[in-house]
Amino acid sequence: MIFSQNxxxxxxxxxxxxxxxFLKTNPVLNANIIYLTLSGSHAYGTNNEYSDIDIRGIFLNTKKELLTMECSDKPFEHRESDTVIYPLKQIIKLLSNCNPNCIELLGTKDQHVLLCSPEGKLIRDNAHIFLSKYAINTFGGYATAQLRRLQNALARDNYPKSEKERHILGSIQNQMVTFKDRYKEIDNNINLYIPHVNDGDLNKKDKEILIDINVKGYPLRDLKGMYSEMNNVIRDYDKLNHRNSKKDDLHLNKHALHLVRLLIMGTEILQGKGIHTHREQDHSLLMDLRNGTYVLERNGVKDYSEVFNIVDKYEKEFNYAKKECALPDKPDYDAINDLVMEITRHILMK
Structure with a gap:
């Protein structure tokens, strides 16, 4: 395994x-790794002395997998070191869907690319073929999810239950936008809703989110995965809703940071400026958000009004870029297929 000299x-x-x-001893990885790069705060340039080192990458499906058409499409995860490495089959799909967590891996600084084989360079050099108007929903959806988390966390314990449920419903619906990246699509979709409340309904305070779903012959593990993600939104909301520690405030500040970062990166992509993961020009703003500079305290209560004013500014810029976007409606699938075929030839010729 030869790491990058840059x-x-x-x-x-x-x-x-x-x-x-494990990078060298795991037989699935080792010589099959074609790309490793920093991710998270170090990649964005928003790290501090407490930041973990997150590494993401790509490994090739083996010759046997290709010839038997049984390619792995699940990532290798090493939780102890916070490392995730995607198989080629999976990463191509995620990149084609303009998944923010994956697209950003192709826009990291050269100094943050730890390993890049010829196959990895092919993918990195052709990042533009994956960009499309899909970014409107993916970056917009991820940003909205961050906004919902922030709003949910700031909801007070005496907030009306109906309002809490609307916050949670919005968060789950935005999370569901990304389900197609990870799970088989359900033909009739999943319908989440809060029942209509009549003025004379004595039980209107007890109205909660309901779900309509009808599946047949659907993978059980995919269904379990979707349920777990929806349940996690509810669980995280309940945790944040009772926050009272400095640690929780730091988490909220990180939500604000990532919300603005996603809006800025998404706007640049929609404007045709490419993928710029390291936020050098926005460093001061993002670090101020992380450090809580814009959060004021009034009568013992944290006031996030200025944070939301900043969010509103970048949300307007994102929405304008969305209207003026000249990117294709879909990624360049012909070019993507050519890229995959070229990499596959490399594998089969080894």
Whole structure:
């Protein structure tokens, strides 16, 4: 395994520690890894002394998988080191859908690319073929999910239940926008709703989110995965709704940071400016958001009004870019298929 000579030395040194031996000893990875890059706060330039090192990457499906048409489409995850490495089959689909967590991997700084084989370079150099108006829903959806988390967290314990349910419903619906990246689509979709309340309904305070779903012959694990994600939104809301510690405030500040970052990155992509993961020009703003500079305290209560004013500014810019976007409606599937075929030829010729 040959690491990039352009990468920052301190990160390469970390990869040589025993914590990352799995990269060399795991038979699924090792020589099959074609791309490794920093992710998270180090990639964005918003890290501090407490930030973990997140690594993401791509590994090739094996020759046997290709010839038997049984390619792995699940990522390799090493939770202890916060490393996720995607198989080629899966990453191509995620990139084609303009998944923000994956698209950003192709726009990291050269110094943050830790390993890049010829196949990895092909993907990185052709990042533009994956960009399309799909970014409107993906970046917009992810940003809205962050906004919902922030709003939910700030809801007070005496907030009306009906309002709480609307917040949770909005969060889950935005999470569902990304389900197609990970799960088989359900033909008739999943319908979440809060029943209409009549003025004379004595039980209107007890109205809660309901679900309509009708599936037949659907993968059980996919259904379980979707249910778990929806349940996590409710669980996270309940946790945040009772926050009272400094640690929780730091989490809220990170939500605000990522919300604005997603809007800025999404706007640039929609404007045809490409993928710029490291936010050098926005560094001061993003770090101020992370550090809570715009959060005021009035009578012992945290006031996020200025944060929401900043969000509103970048949301307007995103919406304008959305209207004026000249990107194609869909990614360049012909070019993507050509890219995959070229990489596949490399694998079969080894």
């Amino acid at each position: 990468a920052e030395g301190k990160f390469i040194d970390i990869l040589h520690t025993t914590d990352y031996d």
